[in-house]
Amino acid sequence: MSKIKNIIIFTVIAVVLILIYIFFIKPxxxxxxxxxxxxxxxxxxxxxxxxxxxxxxxxxxxxVLLGVKNIKLDDTIFSDVAFLNLHDSSILLAPLGNxxxxxxxxxxxxEAVVAPVIPVVIPPPTCVLPxxxxxxxxxxxxxxxxxxxxxxxxxxxxxxxxxxxxxxxxxxDTSTNTCITPVKTP
Numbered sequence: 001m002s003k004i005k006n007i008i009i010f011t012v013i014a015v016v017l018i019l020i021y022i023f024f025i026k027p028x029x030x031x032x033x034x035x036x037x038x039x040x041x042x043x044x045x046x047x048x049x050x051x052x053x054x055x056x057x058x059x060x061x062x063x064v065l066l067g068v069k070n071i072k073l074d075d076t077i078f079s080d081v082a083f084l085n086l087h088d089s090s091i092l093l094a095p096l097g098n099x100x101x102x103x104x105x106x107x108x109x110x111e112a113v114v115a116p117v118i119p120v121v122i123p124p125p126t127c128v129l130p131x132x133x134x135x136x137x138x139x140x141x142x143x144x145x146x147x148x149x150x151x152x153x154x155x156x157x158x159x160x161x162x163x164x165x166x167x168x169x170x171x172x173d174t175s176t177n178t179c180i181t182p183v184k185t186p
Contacts, residue, residue, distance in 0.1 A: 152177070 147160035
């Protein structure tokens with residue numbers, strides 16, 4: 001009995017699938033006869049009025065497209081004083097915090113609670129002497145020493161040095177802490 005029941009069920013399913021194909025999937029005979037104008041030959045039966053109508057539509061479309069190609073836009077309006085005097089008067093609307101539900105389509109009682117975003121603050125590094133904290137860059141740097149006279153700071157080595165005593169006509173170059181002969185300008 002169950003074998004006969006299975007055969008009947010499979011037969012009914014097969015018939016339903018065949019009917020679905022015939023009525024919904026299989027192209028209609030009108031669609032099968034549509035042929036583009038480039039594929040026309042004497043053995044194919046094609047409705048010539050359909051071909052003429054399609055070629056007229058194609059010609060109209062082509063003429064519209066060629067007309068669009070010839071459009072010229074005048075951009076002198078962008079240099080006009082009235083255009084240049086325009087200004088943005090938009091208003092920035094800041095949320096007040098009571099705008100309503102975050103998801104208005106959620107069922108009542110299932111409100112999504114959004115936790116506030118807490119910014120992560122990176123603590124400044126701990127500097128070991130003689131380094132100090134440079135606040136703008138948040139890094140440890142070795143500061144330039146404070147020199148007491150008669151010593152001066154040598155910027156290339158970042159140290160205090162005793163300046164040389166130069167005899168004339170030579171003069172002291174403070175950037176290199178050397179005696180140089182000045183260049184005479186005419």
